[in-house]
Amino acid sequence: MSVYAYDQIDRDMLADRAAEFRGQVTRRLAGDLSEDQFKPLRLMNGLYLQLHAYMLRVAIPYGALDGRQLRALAEISREFDKGYGHFTTRTNIQFHWIRLKDAPDILDRLAAVDLHAIQTSGNCIRNVTADPYAGATAEEVDDPRVWSEAIRQWSTFHPEFTYLPRKFKIAVTGSAKDRTAARSHDIGLKLTRNRDGQLGFEVMVGGGMGRTPYLGPTIREFLPARSLLSYLTAILRVYNRLGRRDNIYKARIKILVAATGAEDFGRQVEAEWAALDQAAIDLPDLELARIRTAFGVVPFEALPARSTAFEAARAADPAFARFARNNLAPHKRPGYAIVNISLKAPGETPGDATAEQMEAVAGLAERYGQDDIRVTHAQNLVLPHVKLDDLPVVFAELQRHGLATPNLDLVTDIIACPGLDYCALANARAIPIAQDIARRFETPDRAEAIGELKIKISGCINACGHHHVGHIGILGVDKKGEEFYQLSLGGSGAEDASLAAILGPALPADQVAPAVEALVDAYLGLRSDASERFLDTYRRLGPAPFKEAVYADADQA
Amino acid sequence: MPTLIRLEDGAFVEAADPFTAVADDMPVPAEGAVVLPLARFEAEGAGLLDEGRPVGVLLQPDEAVEGLAYDLPRLALVALAFPKFRDGRAYSSAALLRSRLGFAGEIRAVGDVLREQARDMARCGFDAFVPSDGSGAADWTAAAGRYRHVYQTAADHRAPAFVERESE
């Protein structure tokens, strides 16, 4: 057991939803519902009409899956799509080639493995983002999945918060090192302990991307953990009542918080919270304990910190050594590691995985990884609990399936939204730009020498590729019908969060990869030593030398 | 007499509506029950109540229910407007009327009111509905009854999952 084990109530919920949707699709196919009437209904089930076909977005609650669930996703992609799926920056998975008549069957298949498409679209509370290293990292104060599951249940079909001014995203991190981009969410929650050792949350509200990016300010330094749901209710109620509804671009909570001022907004939330019947909303301790128990206990073995098999393989195989250097993270237990599986092989679409790859990962998780798989907002996968002893075998298997790209957080580990290839809102393509850049840095030695460098690409101002928080952010813009790209530098979605600043005039598509190369070359010449990341050099020196590198180059071209 | 859908003891039924909705520019009828926009109620409500007539107030989504707190005990109903079904402010208004202001009278949904909203509306405390999609009581019964459980506490006092689990 590795994911939250559904009980009969949780299962009934999904079954009832699937049955309801089947009825709605039947009415649509029979012509009893017009597309106009059907649209809000299908959107509540994550079914979008895109350029070429229907797209179905399936929720992966807080990015956690077990092997059985990943296999089911693989099967769905094979049977109903083109044999692959796309993992998104929201840690969901999208199928881009769905037929309407198949959608009810797909929901049934999902429900059979406790998955669903509930609240993956619409102006409601969306899937929660949690630390992909939850339960595995020694850094963590408490397991964010327990709280994420509490939020999942509370927010599912919440009668008061289903028609918010705009979509609403919550992130939960259990560690000071933030892998969720908490300050870029509508609400960011950071688990922490106060001086008395009591568990609670730092509450950040009003972060977001889009055309007006904000980092969410903290409105409460310490909220006792058991008051989480009543406090969220208070925030959502204030937002539901006061958030703007006259302009879609000003409807996110970040605009309300910025206009009200974080302090005043915080006071309004506190006043609402004080007036709420908190006891009726907050989960009783017993229920919290039940949820915690339903995640099961990982049967860790007592192992030595050093593994001979691992050390031998590292010495013998440079490819394995490189993978170990770049894609492993320390585990809280001796003899174990956290394995990052990059979905950014050179030339591939960032975040795509084929059915065979999904099955391979499922198999590895089942055999070597406590049946536990995570999806990250960087569109990669994680096996959180693998024994060092098993790593050589796991690596070989990953290699066999094209899943051993050793580039975590390196220049080729690029986040890109679907862009013009799939998305009706796009100004420009994102995927080919990512592929162009990745090809330029294909040589692993070079990528590794450059070190941590996070490139994020969005095909339009909606910023699904999180370009505002890229060390290098790339935004597709439309210039008189042509695809152009605006470069920004200096953003971060981690605990040192910052927003990227525009570097200069937008570039045509074929000059983007050369510009990135020029930026990287400039950085390599400027950094004080190899431990200074691109982001640090930029922060130390400012934009001038980088500007020169790109635009001097562009003039010659 | 026009009809509406009422939620009575957990059942949706069609019923006659004795109230006349008085628009901003319309004179108050000489007798009978009326629903007034907030501004009209503030100007003319006291007189009508003194005559012993049943009076309700229509609130737009940006009109805070707290403003009615003092008058609630005398009101027969509060009507909450949905200019568009996607405008969800009235759900909070209804929830506050029931759970904070203790209003036990009728809460009526008017405007862009669709059967798909039946469950959320009922859960937030609405108990009368003037649908705009031609749906009847049977449609509302079906739409509201599709789910066997709820996850959270709301104004309808249905036992949420965590309470159901406690008693298992």
Ligand code: SF4
């Ligand atoms: S950023 Fe724009 S182009 Fe990219 S997925 Fe979002 S809406 Fe589509």
